[in-house]
Amino acid sequence: MAPAPDQSPSQGQSVNSAPAAIELRGISKAFGPVQANRDISLTVAKGTIHGIIGENGAGKSTLMSILYGFYKPDSGEILINGRPVSIPDSQAAIRAGIGMVFQHFKLVQNFTVLENVILGAEDGPLLRPSLRRARGELQRLAKEYELNVDPDEVIEELSVGHQQRVEILKALYRQADILILDEPTGVLTPAEADHLFRILRGLKEQGKTIVLITHKLREIMEITDNVSVMRRGEMVAHFRTRETSPAELAEAMVGRKVLLRVEKSPATPGAPVLEVRNLRLIDNDKVERLRGIDLNIRAGEILGVAGVSGNGQTQLLELLGGYPEPGSKVSGEVLVNGQSLDLTGARSDAGTRRKRGIGHVPEDRQVEGLIMDFTAWENCVFGYQDAPEFSNGPMQDRVAIRADAAGKIERFDIRPPNPELAARNFSGGNQQKIVVAREIERNPDLLLIGQPTRGVDIGAIEFIHKRIVALRDAGKAVLLVSVELDEIMSLSDRIAVMFDGRIMGERLPAETTAQELGLLMAGVAEPPADADNLPEAGIPPAQKHVENLPGEPA
Numbered sequence: 001m002a003p004a005p006d007q008s009p010s011q012g013q014s015v016n017s018a019p020a021a022i023e024l025r026g027i028s029k030a031f032g033p034v035q036a037n038r039d040i041s042l043t044v045a046k047g048t049i050h051g052i053i054g055e056n057g058a059g060k061s062t063l064m065s066i067l068y069g070f071y072k073p074d075s076g077e078i079l080i081n082g083r084p085v086s087i088p089d090s091q092a093a094i095r096a097g098i099g100m101v102f103q104h105f106k107l108v109q110n111f112t113v114l115e116n117v118i119l120g121a122e123d124g125p126l127l128r129p130s131l132r133r134a135r136g137e138l139q140r141l142a143k144e145y146e147l148n149v150d151p152d153e154v155i156e157e158l159s160v161g162h163q164q165r166v167e168i169l170k171a172l173y174r175q176a177d178i179l180i181l182d183e184p185t186g187v188l189t190p191a192e193a194d195h196l197f198r199i200l201r202g203l204k205e206q207g208k209t210i211v212l213i214t215h216k217l218r219e220i221m222e223i224t225d226n227v228s229v230m231r232r233g234e235m236v237a238h239f240r241t242r243e244t245s246p247a248e249l250a251e252a253m254v255g256r257k258v259l260l261r262v263e264k265s266p267a268t269p270g271a272p273v274l275e276v277r278n279l280r281l282i283d284n285d286k287v288e289r290l291r292g293i294d295l296n297i298r299a300g301e302i303l304g305v306a307g308v309s310g311n312g313q314t315q316l317l318e319l320l321g322g323y324p325e326p327g328s329k330v331s332g333e334v335l336v337n338g339q340s341l342d343l344t345g346a347r348s349d350a351g352t353r354r355k356r357g358i359g360h361v362p363e364d365r366q367v368e369g370l371i372m373d374f375t376a377w378e379n380c381v382f383g384y385q386d387a388p389e390f391s392n393g394p395m396q397d398r399v400a401i402r403a404d405a406a407g408k409i410e411r412f413d414i415r416p417p418n419p420e421l422a423a424r425n426f427s428g429g430n431q432q433k434i435v436v437a438r439e440i441e442r443n444p445d446l447l448l449i450g451q452p453t454r455g456v457d458i459g460a461i462e463f464i465h466k467r468i469v470a471l472r473d474a475g476k477a478v479l480l481v482s483v484e485l486d487e488i489m490s491l492s493d494r495i496a497v498m499f500d501g502r503i504m505g506e507r508l509p510a511e512t513t514a515q516e517l518g519l520l521m522a523g524v525a526e527p528p529a530d531a532d533n534l535p536e537a538g539i540p541p542a543q544k545h546v547e548n549l550p551g552e553p554a
């Protein structure tokens, strides 16, 4: 492994030797038998952006939750600006100048931006004079840090990127000097992520200290000053970012060399497995999400669907997988192995799809992929519990199901390897591995897989990619939806780009570039002559409300 640069006081302190913004000494925390943090020390210099990386379940979120007063450490000390502090709850964290932006936002959806920002803040909620002051302060902060949001907008009307800005504003309004962000870009479009990074740089220039948890080494290299690496509950290395490389960081995280690209031979496509003709869908809000999709996937082929989220990919996957939004209207034709797939009738459910050999890794593992209160072994079989190998006459064969789950946990290195643990007690990446293991190991003829590596660490990404390629090599068809262009480019045999409910074009990975795909993702089929005037993001145009599918009486 690469030598771990020291974390002697000089590394953790700023040039003028002011005390470090954060110093953790000997922090330990166990959840039952799981030692989530073991004797962790960490120094974060004032006015820097400090990355924390590590495999899924390494203990990153636990450590930051301790710093934010969510968990009480079993032992250890926390110093903020050189002074020992006790942080029994998040109010104490806020008093110590610490703010946190979680992976799953904690905003009240039917409150306005302003109400959310002042909710629970010191000067009491919703008092008239204070509301006026709060509005002024919010507008000042929003302007200063480029966090444009309308104070009167209701949260549920905002995009995810804007909701995240509200979370940041909430922390700044509480005068946070230290801001912790847990995987902040997982849910953002590329343009939103760029904007977030500009905001973070601005905050740093104002002297704020930022701790960033991320699995994306590109982000670490782009924005952090220092980076610390956790492995299996321990802090194993610290680096100055400009002195390290993605390969070195990957190795420090996983403890072995990691391939940062996918190795695969050219595809040898066979008979058509999925044929989609003129597929249209109007959702419950009467927005036309799919506007005539045509695509084919053959056996032994991976079709990657690229696009900025919100352009219909979710509806496409959900509809094919048997989870369309209730009340949506659908037309068109889908054939799987030459046989028509019921799109709206009694056999359009996920269970019937699975019996037809369609595996589905949904984009949102917590809502559609897992039952969070059920154990890992139950989740490993969820949807396939009626299969003959899991039945003992009319009863479920729990011995067989548990044995099957134990195999999946071992092969996919799901940690901790405890089949009795409820899904909600696994880290995000390990939850993802449970869903992927369940669906891939059924060896489906057609695998629908959405955001397969969201929140997944670099070693597990390598493994999941290998398994997807192996499925293809075994003659199966894969429909891959991902907002990660790198993932689409390296895994796909063909790439279809979706924009505003349509396929903008298809390309072969070897014959296209990220720039060309980016233009298609922004809705531009031909590069404009005026290259300076390229659109930035693939946000679909204002959504038109429609009532009827073509051919239906108005």
Ligand SMILES: Nc1ncnc2c1ncn2[C@@H]1O[C@H](COP(=O)(O)OP(=O)(O)OP(=O)(O)O)[C@@H](O)[C@H]1O
Residues within 6 Å of the ligand: 031, 034, 035, 036, 054, 055, 056, 057, 058, 059, 060, 061, 062, 063, 415, 416, 425, 426, 427, 428, 429, 430, 455, 457
């Ligand atoms: N409330 C809890 N109860 C039981 N175990 C928990 C709890 N919270 C975390 N753990 C366990 O502690 C370990 C560390 O989890 P943590 O969420 O801190 O990891 P992480 O590094 O943030 O992972 P990821 O990158 O997947 O989000 C994991 O093994 C996890 O299963």
